[in-house]
Amino acid sequence: MAKDSVPPISLPGEINIATRALHTELNRLITTRLPLGLPPFAADPTLYTTGLLHFAHIYLTFESLWADLLPATLPGPAASPPTSPLLSFLLVNPYSEPELFTSPPSPHIVAFLHTLRPKGLIRSGRLKRDLEFLTGLHPTDFEVLLAQYPGDKVAEFCTHIRRRVGNKPHVLVAYAWCYYMAVFSGGRYLRAELLKAGNAFWNTGTEDEVPKEDKETLRLEDKGLSFWSFPGQHDGLDIKEAFKARLEAAETLLTPDERVDIIEEAKTIFKLSASLVEELDQKLGTDLEKLKLFNAAQRHQVEKISDQSVTVTPNMAKTVGTWLHRPEVTGTVVALGCLACVALLRFGY
Known part of the structure; x- marks a missing residue:
């Protein structure tokens, strides 16, 4: 049912206000760990890959569920096929989670979700x-x-996503805002920082698997770091604007209860994203006490360099200070979860 009037605060604005404290905490978890997954502290992209795999399952789950909702008969852009056959239910036991298969979505929500994502947005x-x-x-x-x-x-x-989307598919709007806008907001900066590690770093361990001619012709933006890139001449800016314009329809389409559901789901996204960072810490034995000492030393180096008016190089403490203060990165903490693997060094240097 459509709403009678547009609320004074936009849905994205309400999400941002409601998640501010959670956002700050997740930002702290990730920014303190980020430098450790890149040179000179890491010799290869193993840590990045480990963290990326952890968070990739979240994208694969909500995007495949989204695709499952969209019948090909609806008008508008064709629904994107799942990236892997029945990926959204690949690891689901229908006997233990029967509700995932029995909650048909309302037609107006399906129609909205069908047109919300511009071509090139899916990750x-x-x-x-x-x-x-x-x-x-x-x-x-x-x-x-x-x-x-x-x-x-x-x-x-992933189980939480399936259950929530199965019962209330409109909460996919929360995943779209948190995950897609995060990549848009700081993706280009992130990609630039990652590219500074160089081809040798990102090609480590793939010598036998990747043909020499592919290494010479493929850009990192097209292979190991393509997640942070968008098709077209505008590097995703046109896709971002199209997405935001389409999201405006939610202001009059969603009921008050649906709106609350989306805002509450956004809070949960931040909490569960933080739990993935913590699990990565536990999985690879991050020494959190040494991490505190390391970051304290890095902050001291940042202050010292600032006092001396010295230009900071990419491999120096600039990374920590910059990431803590850049406003465009502050809006990217959920997508930065894909880099949470940098927390996982065992501090053997």
């Missing part, structure tokens, strides 16, 4: 391409890897 295909390159696995072995959860918290998050 699952790029995530799979990046991970296949970074892991160096044969396509068959890679599908086997994706057919299992890398951690209990990942499984819990």
Whole structure:
């Protein structure tokens, strides 16, 4: 049922206000760990790949559920096929979670979701391409890897997504806003920082799997780091504006209860994203006490460099200070979850 009037605060604005504290905490978790996954502290992209795989399951789950909702008979852009056959239900036991298969969505929500995402926005295909390159696995072995959860918290998050979307598919709007706008807001900056690691870093471990001619002709933006890139001449700016314009329809389309559902789901997204960072810490034994000492030393170095008016190089403490203060990155913490793997060094340097 359509709403009678547009509320004084936009839906994205309400989400941002409601999630501010959670946003800040997740930002702290990630920004303190980010530098450790790149040179000079990491010799290869193993940590990045580990974290990317953890968060990739979240994208693969909500995007495939979204695709499952969209019948090809609706007008408008054609529905994108799932990136893997029945991926949204690949790890689901229908006997233990029967409600996932019995909650038909309302037609007006399906119609809205059908047109919300512009072409080029979906990330699952790029995530799979990046991970296949970074892991160096044969396509068959890679599908086997994706057919299992890398951690209990990942499984819990994906189960939560399926249950929530199964009962209230309009909460997909929360995932769209949190995850897509995050990549838009700071993706270009993030990509630039990652690219500074160089081809040798990102090609480590793929010497036997990737043909020499591919290494010479493919850009990192098209293989290991394609998640952070968008098709077209505008590097995603046109896609971002189209997405925001289409999202405006939600202001008059959603009922008050549906609106509350979306805002509450956004809060949950931040909480569960933080739980993935914590699981990564536990999985690879991050020494949190040493992490505190490391970041304290980095902050001291930032202050010292600032006092001396010295230009900071990419491999110096600039990374921490910059990430903590850049406003465009403050809006990207959910997507930055894909870099949470940087927390996982065992501090053997």
